[in-house]
Amino acid sequence: MGKTLVLALAILLGAVVVAGAVVLRPTGFGQCVGVVSAEIERDNPTATLDPRDVEVQAAKVCSGYEGN
Numbered sequence: 001m002g003k004t005l006v007l008a009l010a011i012l013l014g015a016v017v018v019a020g021a022v023v024l025r026p027t028g029f030g031q032c033v034g035v036v037s038a039e040i041e042r043d044n045p046t047a048t049l050d051p052r053d054v055e056v057q058a059a060k061v062c063s064g065y066e067g068n
Contacts, residue, residue, distance in 0.1 A: 029059075029063075032061075033055060033058045034058075036057075036062060037054050040057060040058060
């Protein structure tokens with residue numbers, strides 16, 4: 001019974017690791033926001049930019065939002 005319990009726990013742990021990797025994998029949108037945010041910050045290195053404003057602006061670009 002001890003070996004069966006260890007095997008069951010190993011399988012359960014493996015399943016949790018795989019599920020965690022799938023959930024934590026960045027989405028295409030998240031990757032786009034990261035890339036565009038880096039470009040915005042690199043284009044104007046002397047400005048004091050609020051990271052939240054940069055992310056909002058990047059999210060608008062990635063989503064195709066045309067408004068203000």
